[in-house]
Amino acid sequence: MSLDADLIVDRRRMRRKLTFWRVLAIAVIVLGIAGVAAWSSNRFGFTGIRPYIARVTISGLIRGDQERVQQLDQLAKSSMARAVIVHVDSPGGTTAGSEQLFDSLSRVRENKPLVIVVDSMAASGGYITALAGDHIVAQQTSLVGSIGVLFQYPNFADLLDKIGVKVESVKSTPLKAAPDGFEPTSPEARAALNSIIQDSYSWFKGLVQNRRHLSDSELQTAADGRVFTGHQAIDLKLIDELGDERAAIAWLGKEKNVDTKLPVRDYRLTSRFSDLPFLHAAAVAALDAAGLGALGRRLDELGSIDAVERFNLDGLLALWHPASAN
Helix, strand or coil: CHHHHHHHHHHHHHHHHHHHHHHHHHHHHHHHHHHHHHHHHHHHCCCCCCCEEEEEEEEEEECCCHHHHHHHHHHHHCCCEEEEEEEEEEEEEEHHHHHHHHHHHHHHHHHCCEEEEEEEEEECHHHHHHCCCCEEEECCCCEEECCCCECCCCCCHHHHHHHCCCCCCCCCCCCCCCCCCCCCCCHHHHHHHHHHHHHHHHHHHHHHHHHHCCCHHHHHHHCCCCEEEHHHHHHCCCCCEECCHHHHHHHHHHHHCCCCCCCEEECCCCCCHHHCCHHHHHHHHHHHHCCCHHHHHHHHHHCHHHHHHHCCCCCCEEECCCHHHC
């Protein structure tokens, strides 16, 4: 009897242990699924199953980004996002990247109301981005405009002459790889570059005129390359209203019948690795490791490291940055 009783007790203990481990395994699986779901929601911008207003943030230098295109296309198809507010804080970037972003946001606008809120700046490519909105809101002191295109390249010809170095090349035609920076730019190369710039500039101006409904004279005043404050921009018809996100929500309610009591939730766009401020972080980390953290922070404040990052931009630029700030 004693042996049977001990056997029964042991079996009950084993069952309790087995039940404990089963419950623990199920809990781990549930937590794992929840973790994957949370990661996926953050990764792809999913914000829930209840209606909401999506908040998208575009900041920093604008470059081409296919992942961003896919994420915005997904937002355009979302049945829960009743409207979209896009915060723009950018000096611009590449012309092609800005055009790509404009096209992506335009597809969102075709499916749901889209309002642009200019934070500190929407200049050059940043303003191209803003043109995708149904309505543009900016603060009085925001910087808006800089309608123009530029192509910059360093020329080391004089420096190479001084140090006695000559770079030779064999080209199929004189304009191949021109300008190359190692020899004076020929009039033909300069003319070829100018034709590219003027063509892109005409596209930019046409976009502004079409989206903002400007006359030729109004366009000529607004598209001379300057930036304007929000207060100036409203008189030039470059924006529609002075204010912030609250003004954007009020407009959505008044003009698009969007429930203004809906929660506004961030729809995060995951940046490509190449678009992360890698040079910036690496330089600051290196200085900090060398015991020069104060210098790194000072350079960061002065924008010296950010200036290095700008050299990573290739192609035609729709970018505003005062020369005195370099």
